[in-house]
Amino acid sequence: MTAVLPGAFTDALTRHGDRVAVTDPDTSLSYAELAARARAAADRLATYDVAGRPLRVGLYATNSTDYVVAYLAALYAGAVPFLADSAFGPFELSRIAEDCGLDLLIHAPDAAVEQVTEELLADADEFGSLKVSRVRRTDAPPPPLLPDTEVCRFTSGSTGRPNCIEFSGPAVLAAARNWARGTGLSAEDRIACLAALSNGLAFNTSLLAAFLPGASLHLSRGLPTASRIVRLLESTGATRLVAFPALYESIVRRSSTGGFTGVRAAISSGAPLRDSVREEFTRLTGVPVHNYYGVAEAGPLTYAVDGDGGGLGTPLPGVEVIADEQGIRVRSESMGSRYLNAPGVFEERVDDQGRYRTGDQGHLLDGVLHLTGRTGRLVNVGGRKIDPIEITEVLREAAGVLDAVAFEAENQHGDTVLAAVVAVEPGLTAQLLRTHCSAVLPSFKVPWVFHLVDEIPVNSIGKPSVERLRRLLADARSN
Template sequence: MTDVLFDVMERALRAHPDAVAVSDRDTVLGYGELAEAGRRRAAALRALLPACDRPRVGIRAANSVDYVVTYLALLEAGCVPFLIDRATGPQDTRHIQEDCGLDLLVHEEDAPVPESGVPAGVLGSLRVTRFPAAPDRPALHDETEVCRFTSGSTGRPQCIEFRGHAVHRAAVNWAEGTGLDGDDSIVCLASLSNGLAFNTSLLSAFLVGAQLHLGRGLPTGGSVARLLSRSAATRLVAFPALYESLVKRALSKEALPRLRMAVSSAAPLDPRTKERFEAATGVPLQNYYGIAEAGPLTFATDPLTDPGLGQPLPGVRLRAGTAERPDVVEVLSESMGTRYLNAPGVLEARVGADGFYRSGDRGYLSGGSLVLTGRTSQLVNVGGRKVDAKEVTDVLLGAPHVTDAVVLEAVDRHGATALAAVLTGAPGLDPAGARRHVARHLAPYKVPSLVRVVPEIPRGSSGKPNAAVLRRMFEDGENTP
């Protein structure tokens, strides 16, 4: 195994010892202080680790300085970090632990913990749970240094293995392609477990000596505006929902004097939100393109005139169709994942002999810029998180009185993408009860926000549900009481 990431991080921290490295609402650490905190945390961590090669340690927590310190400590202690979305529900957390053979889980006190785990200690403000050894767990690739997750076609999260070199190149290419430098101050409100934040705001910031300011959850527009002003932010990284909250406030150029770039990804950005944000602040709002398995891929150097999502970043090559005939987007990057640890052969099957990864998107290139026209898969993108409709359907079919269910994407009364469900059932079927049943088993973002109960699911001649008819049921955007 190589130790690319720890070596890179250590060099970056030594290069800027006196500059501010990372902060949250409670803590500020300089680069030298972060290095020292990582060393102390690594020493404490080693006492909790099992006697095995490359211990597998999951992190499921909100953004914080403690999160960054723990991540650094895991690399220094020779562990492989598994970055788990804080919104992951009990069932998915258990699947991850079982499928990947985690040795430890670092988490907040109120996080769902698989029943097989036992308390093992604390690391700063975070708890540690230990799991029994799993002799039959899948073997890691020899060069894997970090693992992240994406929704699986089977309904279980798929674990993407990344070489340290791939993570490093993602950070280097993002910094180079977007002009990130040591004068930048980044406010990051996307979860560090998500590629949007992980690739644009963690290692990339430290490589150039920038400041990283972390927020957690979905703060209010007012609190974000104050954080942007207080931190003298030059860059804002967030999901579309945050920008929708921000444009409802009286933003102004004067209130954000240094902000020069805002970055959004993981879910479609409403063009009206983009227009309102840019009109109020004079700051371009960039909806860049990235794929969990391949890293950050495009960036618009002139977002005000770019026809799509930007041109390929350094180290990236794209193939797509034409405006007249859009086709599947294929990508080749220096930041590609190696494989799915818990789904052998699935990722590899999407990579051609020439190394290009076949995405789930359709589009074309216009003057070198990528324009997307749709999806090739049935995953539903809700607030930046991809939801497997089959997984939610299977859980709904276990709810009291539900006899049939279809889960799909719909538009709510605010014009935003929402997770919807159409149900049939026996007398006494309660839509609210069905939603509570899903909430007991899955993450909150996998609970349908729109529900309809019908006598029979409309289907086409092939027997498949008629998606067009189903979507029309939600045109008023109101939920079933």
Template sequence: MTVLDQVLTEHFARHRDAALVADTRGVLTGAELAGAAGRFAAEAAAWWNGTGATRRDGRVRVLVSAANSAAYVAAYAGILDAGAVPFLIDPALGGDEFSSVVESCGIDVVLHDRDLPATARPGARTELGGFRLTEVAGGPRPQLLAGTEVCRFTSGTSGTPNCIEFSGTAVRNAAVAWKEATALEPADRVLCFAGLFNGLAYNTSLLASILAGACLWLPSGLPSAGHVTRFLRELAPTRLVGFPALYEALLRKEGEVPELAGVRVALSSAAPLSEQTAQDLLRRHGLAVSNYYGIAEAGPLTFDPAPTPEGGLGLPLPGVRFRLDDGEIKVRSESMGSRYLNVPGAFERKVGADGFYATADEGFFDDQGSLHLRGRVGKALNIAGRKLDGEEIRRVVLDAGCADAVVFADRKNNGDPVLVAVVAGAGAPDERALRSWCHARLAAHKVPERFVRVEAIPRTSLGKLRMAAVQELFHEAIATSPAR
């Protein structure tokens, strides 16, 4: 029995009569989760034994590509119970990214609730636990570490997502630290709009809630203001978990949202929640949001039990140690991943001999010990020997009426660097107007030489920029535009 299988078995029994996981289709108690997981494990193992998937190296690799649901949690527990390894991935991944993950990680089976991308090469299929199981032909099979029990992925903002191997001990440590630091209790009702594949939900809501005996609610659908308000009204949650888009949607709703009064802890992560948004939420709704700090490779790292809009990202969680090297945040945690399965050596290069992981984030700690971020290491743009702040230029471009924008350095055909901006939004001015606007507000050397307008800036489902896709759109646009 693995660490996580043992932990789940123990706590399903401990909270056998408590409602642990729920969605719009029903509620599962600890006893019901244990039963559903056991049935899934037995039937899944019988099926993939028949397909031959277990003959590769004994541990079947199951790529879980599905939306949040109580059945997802039961299947996750069942995969672990069957001795297989779940690989939790964003179900919104594009076909090329999906196929790259299957190939580079040696995936055997996909558990999914929607059609597979056209790029998949499906084999045998069955249905189980409300999902489809499909055998796939993975590529060369990199060896998993002996202690690996779960794999999760980076957001893939600059290409194929990196597959992070986690030991069961690391996952358990993250959940225990979060439960203790945030005082998660059996009486808590956690309303989680973040995908369980993402650290925001995985580390703060899944195992932590089961350990505490709290009820985890997993609604489906986009977190529009009306959708969120309806669940707030019906469930009266004590904790709300979501990305900044959820909180921004609440601000777009006219009038008060009295249902927020019972929320004791509101969590946001991934893309930054702006200070202005945090101030408006506190002023209009009395909602203080903890914009905590966590990274995929090292787990949850900070928490602020009494957040303020300008108060930073909170204090270190138990078992977390920080160090600043010339402003760069380095961290060591008891919930750290082991390595990248599909990118040999890349993870190890980020970890020093002392075990501290280099995050590439810049930051500082205030007098109260709360962490604040400044930006990313090495993200200054260098154009003709001048270092520019791309975020400063982006803010000016956005103020011109663009809904979204990215500013970055590219190369001309002759190899010279060029400052460019890709903008989106129905209200975005044309190139001439944008250039004039920027000239009136920035030094001449800070004005982008090229502006390209697109329908939408490519982002992940978490709101993170997909830089490789942005650059591709830019190159396509200039290739088809009239010569200048």
């Protein structure tokens, strides 16, 4: 089957040759330079080919021009890129490598990949600062990909293993085209992207979507502090800012106003942005915040124009949204195909009309989507979905733990966080529990707060009382 994405990128990179395509704090590449580097890196990848099937290449790094080069190189080499969240730890990375049958891993030089890789391919200079390693082989044959799969991305699964979503080339291209069309993205736009390219927020809004009309993509490194944001906006003359709600909340808390002169739109997604924060951000900076709703399995779904009354906007082109007593169900041209490593799970979430059950609850008011809650148990922390049951099971494995409950809570700023109340034997501390969790979980799944008790409070039928657990946290915070 002929791949779609290599041709789409080739067309864009050729048409916009001398325009700036992508930058980071150290490098700026024009469209022509990006094409040349990607082709050279693709030629290198081709030397590592495996017989009988496309090469499976994991990308495990933070945003950079080198990351974009590596992604395009995988596509040009006829390989399938697997975009792993750089926040995944060795435990989850090893599960991904095993579940998905990765052949190579492109990673930062200091990434902890020893459990996964067996050989550093030191001659891969075409990837800049990133390194290419051969993944440790297992006896199990890799699960077969669908014939039209061109990209794989991950979402948090309920089993502790990140679910690997297969996407066809047409689905990825449709996500980019419909986003550009639905939001008015043009060649004059300069996108300051503070979200990881492995995440749907950035992947769908700031990669191929930027390149199709000839816009430029500007990437930051390190934690997105207020000073870094200002430097990025001022140095690039950004017209769009793409970030998670936590960044906008940080700007509001610090009353940061510098660098926003040229920004015409700030795009937020991953978790609901409170109306008070959105309004205060716009008051401080003069920049409207456009909420965007999407799910990893179905791509970008809605976009809010001029606030849309605090909702998440109206459906993008190629998207159908149903909101009723069954929850929010969606059908889009950018739908994933299935979970490679969880057979049947994706299919169970699709109704007989081909609509994906998102697990969110909400309603449509004058065509604008408003969220009201979750139908499932996953907790949305900073745009990442976390299963509290998984965290509870990890805590219960720690020596000295009698029982544990992980659940959604709020910090002092009103942000959603993951909390854990743990019944322990004498001598066990919160720091020891944090160390235990950090050894087997990525950093974003480690509870924000641990509260230690002698016994977990339960309700009348013997189940943990979340209401009483929340009260314990509130009482502890006020003391």
